Ligand SMILES: N=CN[C@@H](CCC(=O)O)C(=O)O
C-alpha cells in the first residue's frame with residue numbers, strides 16, 4: 545500500500561553536475577521514507593513534500609475513464625526538469641506513493657490520511673499528486689487531525705461539485721459529501737468553495753445538495769476572460785478572511801480540453817490556466833494554505849504531456865509563492 549520514493553522517478557535534463565546556478569529540480573529533490581521515523585523540519589527550513597496517490601478506483605466506481613493511477617509518475621516526470629530558483633532555505637522532498645490495491649479504496653484513503661497527518665505534524669507542506677478525486681477524502685482524513693481547533697476552508701477548482709451520495713459506495717464523485725458529513729458529526733462547519741462549475745456537468749440534485757450545504761460556487765462562465773479577475777480576487781479574499789486554514793484541491797477537468805485533454809471527464813468549455821494560476825497564487829500568498837493536491841490527471845488520454853505539464857506548472861508556481869510565507 546506504500547512505495548517509498550525512487551530517484552528513477554526524477555529523470556530530467558542536466559546542464560551541469562557541479563554548478564548550482566544550472567540546477568534543476570531533479571538535482572535538488574531529496575527523498576523521505578514514510579515507512580519509518582520522519583525527521584522534523586529544522587526551524588530555519590521550509591520543506592515541501594510530494595506524495596503520490598496512485599489510485600483510480602474511485603474513478604472506476606464513478607463510471608469514469610481509468611488511468612489516473614499513473615498520474616503521480618507523469619507529474620514527477622513533468623516537474624523533473626524545472627529550473628531551480630528556490631532560496632536555499634526551501635527544500636523539496638519526494639515521499640513516494642500510497643497505492644490502492646485490490647480495489648480497496650477506503651484503505652488507500654486511510655493510508656493517505658495517516659501519511660498526510662504525519663507530514664503536517666512534523667512541519668512539512670504536503671503537495672499530494674493524484675490520482676482520481678477520491679484523493680480529497682483521504683487527504684482530508686490527514687488534514688482533520690491538524691485542524692481540530694481551526695476553521696478549515698476547502699477550495700476546489702473543479703467542473704463538478706463531487707457531492708454525490710455515497711450511500712451505496714464512495715467514489716471520485718463523493719468526497720466532499722463524505723467530508724461534510726464527517727465535519728458535521730463533529731459539530732464542525734463545512735466551508736466549501738468551488739470555482740469552475742459547469743451546469744451541464746452537475747445534475748439538479750447536486751445543486752440542491754450544494755445549496756443545502758451552503759456551498760459557495762462560481763460557474764465557469766463567470767471565470768472566463770481577464771475582466772473577471774478583479775471580481776474573483778475580491779470574492780476569494782473575502783472567503784479567505786473567513787477561514788483559518790485552507791485545503792486547496794485542483795481537479796484538472798476544471799480546465800478547457802485544449803489545455804487539459806488528459807482527464808477522465810473532458811471539459812471543452814473549461815477555464816483557461818491564467819485565471820486559476822492567479823487565484824492559486826493568491827491562496828498561497830495568504831499564509832493560510834495548509835496542504836494542496838492535484839487530481840484526475842489521466843496520462844492515458846494526455847496529448848504531448850500537456851495536462852501533466854499544466855499541473856506541474858501550477859505546482860511550480862504554488863511552491864514559489866507559498867515559499868515566501
Ligand atoms: N470526480 C468526479 N467526476 C464527475 C464526473 C462527471 C462525468 O463523468 O461526466 C462527477 O462525478 O460528477
Ligand SMILES: [Mn+2]
Pocket residue numbers: 702703704795797798809
Ligand atoms: Mn471534476
Ligand SMILES: [Mn+2]
Pocket residue numbers: 677702704706716795
Ligand atoms: Mn472532482
